[in-house]
Amino acid sequence: MLKFDVVVVGAGGAGMMAALSASEKNNLKVAVLSKIFPTRSHTGAAQGGINAAMGYRDSTDSPEKHFRDTVKGSDFLADQDAVEFFTSGMPDMISELDYYGVPFSRDEKGQVAQRPFGGASSPRTCYSADKTGHVILHALYEQCLKNHVQFLNEWFLLSLVVEDGKFEGLVAMDIRDGKIHPIQAKSVVIASGGFGRIYWSRTTNAINMTGDGTAACFEAGIPLKDPEFIQFHPTGLAQTGVLLSEACRGEGGYLINKDGERFMARYAPEKMELGPRDLVSRSIETEIKEGRGFGEGMTSYVLMDLRHLGEKKIMERLPQVRELALEFEGVDLIKEPVPIRPSCHYTMGGIHVSDYKTCSTPIEGIHAAGECCSVSIHGANRLGGNSVADVVFFGKYAGLGAKESAMRRSFGRTEKLEQEANAWKTKFKTIREKTTGVSMFSIRNRLAETMWNYVGIFRTESEMAQALATVDELIEEYKDAYAGDASVKYNMAFINYVEIGNILKLARAVAMGALNRRESRGSHSRGDYPTRNDEQFLKHTLIYKDGENYRLEYAPVTITNYQPEERKY
Amino acid sequence: MEMMTVKIKRFDGRNSYYQKYEVPYEKGKTILWLLTTIREEQDPTLNFTSACRHAICGSCAVQINGNAFLACNTPLDDVLETYKTMNLTFEPLKNFEVIKDLVIVWEPKMEKMTKVKPWIIPGEEGSKEIGFLQSEEDFQQIAAPTDCILCGVCASECNQLAVNQDGYLEPFILNKAYRYIVDTRDGAPEQHLKPVLENDLWKCLHCMQCVSQCPKTIPLTDQIAFLRSATMAMGELDNQGAKHAYAFHDDVKNKGRLNETMLPIKTDGLVQTALTKIPFALRMVKKGKINPLHMPKQISGIQEVRKLYEYAEEVKS
Numbered sequence: 001m002l003k004f005d006v007v008v009v010g011a012g013g014a015g016m017m018a019a020l021s022a023s024e025k026n027n028l029k030v031a032v033l034s035k036i037f038p039t040r041s042h043t044g045a046a047q048g049g050i051n052a053a054m055g056y057r058d059s060t061d062s063p064e065k066h067f068r069d070t071v072k073g074s075d076f077l078a079d080q081d082a083v084e085f086f087t088s089g090m091p092d093m094i095s096e097l098d099y100y101g102v103p104f105s106r107d108e109k110g111q112v113a114q115r116p117f118g119g120a121s122s123p124r125t126c127y128s129a130d131k132t133g134h135v136i137l138h139a140l141y142e143q144c145l146k147n148h149v150q151f152l153n154e155w156f157l158l159s160l161v162v163e164d165g166k167f168e169g170l171v172a173m174d175i176r177d178g179k180i181h182p183i184q185a186k187s188v189v190i191a192s193g194g195f196g197r198i199y200w201s202r203t204t205n206a207i208n209m210t211g212d213g214t215a216a217c218f219e220a221g222i223p224l225k226d227p228e229f230i231q232f233h234p235t236g237l238a239q240t241g242v243l244l245s246e247a248c249r250g251e252g253g254y255l256i257n258k259d260g261e262r263f264m265a266r267y268a269p270e271k272m273e274l275g276p277r278d279l280v281s282r283s284i285e286t287e288i289k290e291g292r293g294f295g296e297g298m299t300s301y302v303l304m305d306l307r308h309l310g311e312k313k314i315m316e317r318l319p320q321v322r323e324l325a326l327e328f329e330g331v332d333l334i335k336e337p338v339p340i341r342p343s344c345h346y347t348m349g350g351i352h353v354s355d356y357k358t359c360s361t362p363i364e365g366i367h368a369a370g371e372c373c374s375v376s377i378h379g380a381n382r383l384g385g386n387s388v389a390d391v392v393f394f395g396k397y398a399g400l401g402a403k404e405s406a407m408r409r410s411f412g413r414t415e416k417l418e419q420e421a422n423a424w425k426t427k428f429k430t431i432r433e434k435t436t437g438v439s440m441f442s443i444r445n446r447l448a449e450t451m452w453n454y455v456g457i458f459r460t461e462s463e464m465a466q467a468l469a470t471v472d473e474l475i476e477e478y479k480d481a482y483a484g485d486a487s488v489k490y491n492m493a494f495i496n497y498v499e500i501g502n503i504l505k506l507a508r509a510v511a512m513g514a515l516n517r518r519e520s521r522g523s524h525s526r527g528d529y530p531t532r533n534d535e536q537f538l539k540h541t542l543i544y545k546d547g548e549n550y551r552l553e554y555a556p557v558t559i560t561n562y563q564p565e566e567r568k569y
Numbered sequence: 570m571e572m573m574t575v576k577i578k579r580f581d582g583r584n585s586y587y588q589k590y591e592v593p594y595e596k597g598k599t600i601l602w603l604l605t606t607i608r609e610e611q612d613p614t615l616n617f618t619s620a621c622r623h624a625i626c627g628s629c630a631v632q633i634n635g636n637a638f639l640a641c642n643t644p645l646d647d648v649l650e651t652y653k654t655m656n657l658t659f660e661p662l663k664n665f666e667v668i669k670d671l672v673i674v675w676e677p678k679m680e681k682m683t684k685v686k687p688w689i690i691p692g693e694e695g696s697k698e699i700g701f702l703q704s705e706e707d708f709q710q711i712a713a714p715t716d717c718i719l720c721g722v723c724a725s726e727c728n729q730l731a732v733n734q735d736g737y738l739e740p741f742i743l744n745k746a747y748r749y750i751v752d753t754r755d756g757a758p759e760q761h762l763k764p765v766l767e768n769d770l771w772k773c774l775h776c777m778q779c780v781s782q783c784p785k786t787i788p789l790t791d792q793i794a795f796l797r798s799a800t801m802a803m804g805e806l807d808n809q810g811a812k813h814a815y816a817f818h819d820d821v822k823n824k825g826r827l828n829e830t831m832l833p834i835k836t837d838g839l840v841q842t843a844l845t846k847i848p849f850a851l852r853m854v855k856k857g858k859i860n861p862l863h864m865p866k867q868i869s870g871i872q873e874v875r876k877l878y879e880y881a882e883e884v885k886s
Binding site (some may be wrong): 034037039040041042044045092094095096097098099100103104105106107108109110111112128129131134135138141142143145146151153176206207208240242243261323324327328330401441483484485486487489490492493509 | 581597609613614615618619620621622623624625626627628642644658668669670672675676679682683686687688689691695696697699700701702703704705707708711712715716717718719749752754757852
């Protein structure tokens with residue numbers, strides 16, 4: 001049986017940081033398991049930047065201000081001890097990344113350049129043009145090559161094996177030869193990314209962001225924290241949902257309705273387009289709802305105008321953005337405004353991390369970092385530039401945590417691992433041999449439509465109840481889902497089948513969390529409960545899965561420095 | 570309804586064959602849309618890789634009608650227009666090991682990439698605690714090469730690689746070496762450069778296919794020219810490539826034209842030329858392709874040519 005001290009699941013920013021820190025200066029056997037080749041990971045899609053209070057561009061900036069902005073941005077649902085830990089450690093993290101060769105854009109003094117970003121009281125977003133995540137991902141991969149990190153590429157996590165509340169190992173498939181392996185490990189770091197694909201096509205997320213690690217933890221008994229908080233990025237391209245960076249607004253882009261107005265004046269008179277993402281997304285959807293958008297129904301949009309920035313600035317600071325608009329919307333934003341509409345961008349919720357310093361979960365030996373989990377530093381709404389920061393920072397601490405776990409723990413038993421692997425082998429065989437049933441793609445598409453229409457940017461009781469009922473029906477239909485590929489080797493249809501099972505599980509938790517949170521907070525905006533209700537809901541949602549049943553509990557939020565106040569921009 | 574005929578090369582690990590699909594044409598779509606539509610509506614067994622669908626993850630490069638493209642950002646209409654056809658043939662990237670259908674393996678390439686130490690060798694002026702200082706201009710030097718998404722298009726297009734997999738480095742590997750050689754934060758550029766020279770740097774055929782197909786328009790061939798100059802600046806002159814370059818340089822400076830008879834001798838030396846090139850040369854003489862007795866005269870505008878050399882020297886300094 002395969003045996004490692006530490007297994008990292010996912011090879012994006014968090015996973016590779018975790019692997020680097022878990023394997024540094026010791027003899028632990030560490031492996032990174034990823035369903036795709038590491039540099040394909042979604043960290044690479046992060047465009048605008050990474051927040052750290054370096055104070056280069058604005059000497060009055062400080063980790064304290066970053067702390068306060070993050071807490072305010074989270075609509076006070078973030079755990080403040082964790083946020084303080086994060087913001088105070090970020091400046092060092094930037095220097096470390098610089099030392100790893102990350103090509104940061106520079107200011108006139110040769111220091112890492114910083115730009116303004118939504119919801120930030122100082123310009124503190126470090127960047128590399130508009131491909132910040134991409135260059136960080138590649139630099140980390142280079143470091144992994146240098147340090148001989150072992151990768152299991154195109155391996156897919158099927159489940160985590162837990163006995164008596166303790167982690168014993170995992171079951172994974174080597175996609176290339178179709179073999180299903182039990183893997184013994186002392187600790188694991190789940191770093192498998194978010195689950196924005198519950199909205200399938202109306203998301204900025206890569207096609208594979210199906211929350212496999214989150215679903216595996218949920219199945220293994222770890223609750224999901226705050227799954228109802230889904231960030232909709234205001235500036236997705238209208239036709240495809242592909243992301244245009246927040247840097248567009250950071251650099252001074254205007255949002256325009258069909259009357260030619262800069263409508264953000266109505267919603268955030270001071271910050272205007274630089275309001276936080278949840279507010280700007282709702283403002284756009286309100287304009288569309290009230291008839292001031294362009295187009296109709298699912299094809300409605302508003303415009304983002306960058307022309308006044310001039311060709312030089314656009315080419316220097318936003319070259320990728322210009323290419324994207326050209327290729328996917330056929331618009332040259334040097335010459336014309338580009339049609340945009342909000343698109344699901346980020347899942348604030350996820351695996352319940354119970355100790356932020358080690359990123360451990362309630363199950364001994366299981367750690368998690370990045371978008372798959374909730375520490376929580378983003379609370380009800382993440383600030384732009386805080387996600388890449390989150391993955392590298394907590395990736396590092398999760399790696400260190402997993403290293404400590406591995407040094408403290410010994411290998412568990414193998415019986416349950418074998419059983420679990422055998423169960424998956426049987427399942428694989430069954431699905432391969434199945435010749436009829438409900439199209440899995442049809443299930444996936446109906447799930448997305450339901451989630452977008454009823455558990456989207458604006459939410460109400462009756463619509464969400466309807467959504468939950470529909471998701472339940474789809475979960476029933478999934479039992480008869482048909483994948484359509486009988487082969488053993490590289491059977492992506494089977495992988496997609498498991499992924500769709502995962503997004504169904506997670507979507508149900510999103511709908512359940514949203515239905516029960518009878519208030520509006522951050523990204524969770526309810527027509528029937530339009531205000532924040534701290535008395536009843538200043539608390540984290542925790543959803544447990546007991547077999548087929550979901551159980552909802554709440555847990556307190558840690559408040560240290562900042563008492564909740566009205567969130568105005 | 571207008572139909573497209575799409576032929577896709579399939580491979581199941583043992584056998585390979587072409588499979589035909591008929592797909593209704595739609596305007597304004599991408600190549601990735603076409604592949605996804607076939608997979609989801611006709612044949613779930615078809616395999617290809619894709620992820621971000623906006624040209625940053627590098628997963629989805631494939632060969633279409635003989636050339637490599639990134640599927641997600643290539644407009645279908647452009648391809649149909651370029652090849653003036655409604656028939657498209659898809660194959661996996663060339664110069665890669667294929668695992669299934671259009672899916673290729675990357676690990677051997679990464680193993681190969683480690684030859685050039687594809688990571689920063691930090692200079693002494695930086696540290697993990699405070700990072701580095703780097704000017705805006707110096708950052709601009711590494712801006713284009715760090716656009717590389719490792720999609721493999723350049724390697725698939727490379728004509729030298731097609732005949733020299735073991736000896737030559739993939740253009741994306743050369744790009745990676747270049748990226749650290751010109752990075753002012755790197756303390757040991759020669760450690761990236763030496764392996765580049767030792768791996769047939771001078772064998773680039775100048776066919777320009779890599780640079781014309783690169784989805785990120787990275788100036789790969791300019792980089793190769795830079796790498797060659799850099800090896801010469803490092804004193805690496807005693808090799809075929811450098812000598813060949815000097816033969817061109819000197820001939821044109823002296824006479825304004827190339828002396829093709831002398832070129833192999835200047836490049837390989839008299840003995841090596843006699844051993845390897847004589848039979849070939851004799852065949853060429855026989856066919857009237859070369860005249861060994863013809864010594865090219867100085868061209869009439871030689872002064873202008875030499876001015877160009879002076880100008881080039883000036884620009885360089």
